[in-house]
Amino acid sequence: MKATAAPPDATLTVDASRRAAGRTTAGPRGRKPLTWKKRSTPWIYMAPAMGVLLLMTVAPAIFIFYSAFRNDKILGGVGKFVGLDNFIEAVTNASVQHAFLITFGFVAVAVILEMILGFALALPLAAQTRANKVGAALMLLPFAVTPAVAAMVFKQLLNPNYGWVGYYLGVFGFPKGTDLLGDPTSAWIVLVILDLWQWTPFIALILMAGLQSLPGEPREAAMVDGATPWQMFRHITFPAMVPFIAIAAVLRTIQAFKTFDSFKILSGGGPGESTEIINLGIFRVGLQSFNVGLACALGVVFLIILSLLVPFMLRVIGRRADPEEM
Numbered sequence: 001m002k003a004t005a006a007p008p009d010a011t012l013t014v015d016a017s018r019r020a021a022g023r024t025t026a027g028p029r030g031r032k033p034l035t036w037k038k039r040s041t042p043w044i045y046m047a048p049a050m051g052v053l054l055l056m057t058v059a060p061a062i063f064i065f066y067s068a069f070r071n072d073k074i075l076g077g078v079g080k081f082v083g084l085d086n087f088i089e090a091v092t093n094a095s096v097q098h099a100f101l102i103t104f105g106f107v108a109v110a111v112i113l114e115m116i117l118g119f120a121l122a123l124p125l126a127a128q129t130r131a132n133k134v135g136a137a138l139m140l141l142p143f144a145v146t147p148a149v150a151a152m153v154f155k156q157l158l159n160p161n162y163g164w165v166g167y168y169l170g171v172f173g174f175p176k177g178t179d180l181l182g183d184p185t186s187a188w189i190v191l192v193i194l195d196l197w198q199w200t201p202f203i204a205l206i207l208m209a210g211l212q213s214l215p216g217e218p219r220e221a222a223m224v225d226g227a228t229p230w231q232m233f234r235h236i237t238f239p240a241m242v243p244f245i246a247i248a249a250v251l252r253t254i255q256a257f258k259t260f261d262s263f264k265i266l267s268g269g270g271p272g273e274s275t276e277i278i279n280l281g282i283f284r285v286g287l288q289s290f291n292v293g294l295a296c297a298l299g300v301v302f303l304i305i306l307s308l309l310v311p312f313m314l315r316v317i318g319r320r321a322d323p324e325e326m
Contacts, residue, residue: 067296074290086297099281118203126211143201151265184274210244
């Protein structure tokens with residue numbers, strides 16, 4: 001008897017099953033599975049960066065949380081576990097409470113003014129003309145200056161003996177040799193002005209990018225319908241800019257809470273304790289009074305407050321950024 005040939009369909013089915021099996025063993029599209037050496041190569045390349053990250057961030061954070069429950073002092077030998085005593089001192093101390101209050105006041109005033117001025121600068125600079133490009137580049141110069149250098153320059157300008165500010169105040173009728181940093185009110189005005197000069201360009205840059213990304217059709221339709229510039233700004237431009245405003249406000253708020261250089265160099269927390277923000281207070285407790293435990297507890301309390309504040313801001317501003325909530 002002659003052997004009967006297999007049906008064509010059966011041959012195709014066998015070949016398909018073999019190809020499928022080959023793909024299963026060799027990986028997708030016939031590629032061989034990655035060996036352990038190849039899988040570990042990316043981690044080997046990332047290991048140095050991850051090591052530096054652990055050394056510079058995770059290790060100090062662990063040390064801070066550990067020391068917050070101890071009474072360690074730099075010059076006082078090895079301390080002992082004291083439980084929540086440092087946290088109780090951090091929360092109930094009148095000077096610390098005052099530092100927290102003026103820190104929140106400074107952040108609120110500075111961020112609100114910078115948002116207003118940044119929007120006012122971004123509106124005329126949003127048009128992509130040659131003059132606006134030059135103006136935007138010049139506007140970013142204060143943002144490029146190191147905060148410590150900016151504070152040192154301002155301090156020389158405010159020097160009551162030879163500073164330019166005192167000289168021109170005398171020209172306009174103010175008493176000669178006026179020490180603006182010697183009075184709490186004028187010291188706060190100077191500190192806020194320095195912060196505005198330094199960080200308003202940062203806000204303006206974010207908002208200017210947002211304005212340039214907005215579509216032009218809604219404005220053109222509103223102009224055809226006879227809307228005034230104020231109506232277009234109120235009902236079209238501003239609602240569309242809320243997501244960019246949220247980004248700028250949150251980033252600037254986080255950065256404002258980290259302010260230290262200008263206060264340390266310009267006023268040093270004075271006169272008295274009128275400009276003693278919490279960052280400066282932590283510096284004094286930890287590196288001048290050498291009370292490491294209390295300084296770490298203050299830092300942890302500050303971190304907890306920021307961890308609660310920033311998500312709250314994101315929820316509030318994010319709700320405003322949702323078109324269904326507007």
